[in-house]
Amino acid sequence: MAYSYEPHYFEDMEVGKTFESAGxxxxxxxxxxxxxxADDWTELHTNAEYSEDGPFGERIGHGPMTFIxxxxxxxxxxxxxxxxxxxxGMNYMDVPNPLTIGDTINAEFEVTDKQDFESREDAGLVVIDGTTWNQDDEVLLEGDMKFMFKKRSAYEDDPDSP
Incomplete structure (x- = not known):
């Protein structure tokens, strides 16, 4: 598990490598x-009285908020x-439980795929599966994220690269 705040290039991202966030x-x-x-004023997020009598008994954050x-x-x-x-983009996102005010959340990320692009030599595709959970170990979000990572070899002389 990698805990440091260290940038990684495409070459550094190996399938199976994991990262854990701070809570x-x-x-x-x-x-x-x-x-x-988001201009999202849904009452399940913003109206305590309405939400108290609703399906969750309190205000909740929905999937997009949990994803953000x-x-x-x-x-x-x-x-x-x-x-x-x-x-x-993403191939999938599941949101099995709602986010609530007062939840302490953590996330873990795992590299699940890595591919060169046929169309460019300076970058490659890395797919990272993520899971976010709360203090009660309830999973709030599972999904993957597809990133275009720089290749170190293409940016070695770039003064703005890490």
Whole structure:
């Protein structure tokens, strides 16, 4: 398991390599900022009275909010810093449990695939599976993320590369 905040190039990303994020506690402010940024004022996120009588008994964050927090945890791990050219999408995302205010969440990421691009020599595809869970070990999100990573050999003389 890699804990350091160390950028990784395509060559550094081996299938099976894992990274674990630092934890963070989800706050009322997180819910408000998400609603403001996404313009998502769904009552399950913003109305305590309505949500109390709803299916979860409290306000919840839905999948997109959990995904955004998970991508932030990727950044906090550091392996994508200055070495990722693009986020290319996902093959799947499952959200089996809701996120709630006060949850302390963590995430683990594992490299599951690595491929050269036929169309470019300076970068390659890395697929990373992620799992985010809360303090009760309930899985909140499972999914993969496809990244275009720089190849070290193509950027050795770049002063902005790590």
């Amino acid at each position: 963070r506690t989800v706050t009322e402010s997180d819910f408000v900022f998400h609603s403001m940024f 927090l998970t991508t932030g945890m990727v950044q906090r791990c550091g392996f994508v810093e200055r070495t990722v050219i693009a986020f290319l």
